[in-house]
Amino acid sequence: MGHKLKIGLVGAGLGGMTAAVALQQRGINVVVYEQSPELGEIGAGITVGPNANRVITGLGLEDEFEALASATPHAGILHYETGERLNYIPRGHDAYMKDHGAVSRLMHRADVHAALERAFNADEDSLKLKYKLTDISQDDDGVTLKFANGETDRVDVAIACDGLKSIIRDKLFPTEPPVFTGYMAWRGLVDRSRVPNVSVDPHFAAYPAEDKMFARYPVRHGTLINYVANARRSGYTSESWKDQTDITEVLEEFEGWCDDVVGIIRATPEGRCNRWALHSRKPLDSWIKGRVSLLGDAAHPMTPFHGMGAGMAIEDAAVLARCFEASGDDWQDALRRYECARLGRANKFHVASLERGQTYMSAKPDDRKQSPSAGVEDELGYDAMTVAI
Ligand SMILES: Cc1cc2nc3c(=O)[nH]c(=O)nc-3n(C[C@H](O)[C@H](O)[C@H](O)COP(=O)(O)OP(=O)(O)OC[C@H]3O[C@@H](n4cnc5c(N)ncnc54)[C@H](O)[C@@H]3O)c2cc1C
Known part of the structure; x- marks a missing residue:
């Protein structure tokens, strides 16, 4: 199926960049609009779980990631005053491959972002820096994006990858402020x-x-x-x-x-x-408004207690690209498939992450001993590259 659509991705965080690479790899025309003057990520660590690593492998970046960080060998819960081991969970390459089909890595966020940047074919048509979206509207033929620099652009479909404080979510979806x-x-x-x-x-x-x-x-x-x-x-x-x-x-x-x-x-x-x-923000019942949809924190800004916010954004990105590949230029069908495949799972993690914060910091010592992935262990083998769409 030929692809004639022009898809605008607003925001070049880990979600937007993964979507950009996955869509380009399928021959789909994307334009990434980012408010910052340059691409990049903050100096901090990130857990890239097996579910996210399946996407990384699917994008052909496994060797690059392996050179940046080997599989996490073990995780544990330690006593806050004595340092005593309260729970010890062997992980490592073989255990994770067997249980979840991919490894878990602990990485520097800037390294993850830089690997995606290298995989992205950026030129003046596909990457617009210093483009801070200020307004969005749509009609029967497309979406109009307005930017703080005075520019206006038209795309066939827009995906909000603009994070927790998403302007697109505020303008088009029934949402409360963060x-x-x-x-x-x-x-x-x-x-x-x-x-x-x-x-x-x-x-x-x-x-x-x-x-x-x-x-x-x-x-x-x-x-x-x-x-x-x-x-x-x-x-x-x-x-x-x-x-x-x-x-x-x-x-x-x-x-x-x-x-x-x-x-x-x-x-x-x-x-x-x-x-x-x-x-x-509270989970939404729908991520579609006409030709516009949401991805990553814009769709599901969750607490970090399962270390899964970016993992969910990366899964969204892979599924979104597969949906556009499968539906060709039928964007309505692509967005429907995307929402159907992703909304339930992301909202489930949204709630689970909040609950994990409560058990981690519970008044009951037994709650606090649980494995870091308690409650979602069975979800880590999810494969965004093959899941039904
Ligand atoms: C303390 C903490 C620890 C975390 N640890 C983990 C972890 O270990 N593992 C994990 O998977 N997740 C973790 N997360 C969650 C993770 O950081 C986020 O879920 C993830 O970064 C979301 O990616 P995103 O691309 O959706 O949004 P963002 O990373 O927020 O990117 C949004 C992008 O959009 C741009 N933008 C915003 N507004 C506009 C606009 N109007 N116009 C143009 N561009 C715009 C921004 O500049 C930015 O580049 C953690 C979060 C926190 C707070």
Whole structure:
């Protein structure tokens, strides 16, 4: 089937970039509009689970990813004060291949994004930087996109990949504004050489406590340690959802925790600790409005407690591309198939992630001992490259 459609992808995060590559690989014409002056991702770690790695393999990027990060060998739950092992889960290449058909990797977000950028055929027609979408409208023949730089463009179909604060979601879908979930997150990347005594066995370690949690894992072949520290808060009202903070604030929150936790926080380079007030929106009943649909955080901005937000965006992207390949220029059919294949699963993870935050930071010690993937283990073998569409 020939493909004549021009698909506009608004937002070049991990979701938008995966969609761009997957669509291009199927001979489909895409234009990526990104508000930033250059492509890239923040300096932080990310879990790329087996479900996401199946897509990476399907895009032909497996060797590149393997060179960036080997399979995670093990994960564990450690006591927040003593560091004692409360749960130890062997993972590794063979176990994951057997159970889920792909490995799990702990990576630097910028490395994941850069690999997608290399796979994307970017030229002046397919990538528009400094294009911040300000308005969107549609008629019988197409979608009109308006940008802050004064430009206007027309596409046959538009996919909102513009993240949690999606303007397209606000303009076209019945949605409430992002609301504070009650969780703060502080993230940092620390040079391993500054904390040589910190153990990386288990490779991924979570230290849950009542209302707080710390997780750390090595990235870039163990040269860096990534951490995420969470605490429940009520009534956070900052307008800025993502800002730098002084580590004193984090040290106060985690005072009295075991040496590895405090040592990692202390080793954060000055001005390099990022603070997030985690926001979310309620799951939607539909992701389609005429010629426009949603993908990734724009569709399902979930809490990070299953480490699956980007994984879901990557799955969405692969399924979306397969739907357009299967439906040719029948965009209505393609969008219907996409929503049908994806909405239920993404909304399920949305709810599961929120619940996982509650069990991780529960008042009951037994809840806190559960494996990091408790409740979704059976979902990790999902294959977006072959699932029915
Ligand atoms: C603390 C924390 C830890 C996390 N850990 C993990 C993890 O381990 N594993 C995992 O899978 N997920 C994780 N996530 C979730 C993950 O980061 C997100 O789900 C994922 O990045 C969403 O990708 P996206 O492409 O949909 O959106 P985004 O990454 O938000 O990208 C949106 C893009 O759109 C652009 N944009 C926005 N508005 C406009 C506009 N108006 N015009 C043009 N461009 C625009 C932005 O500049 C950006 O490039 C974590 C999240 C947090 C907060």
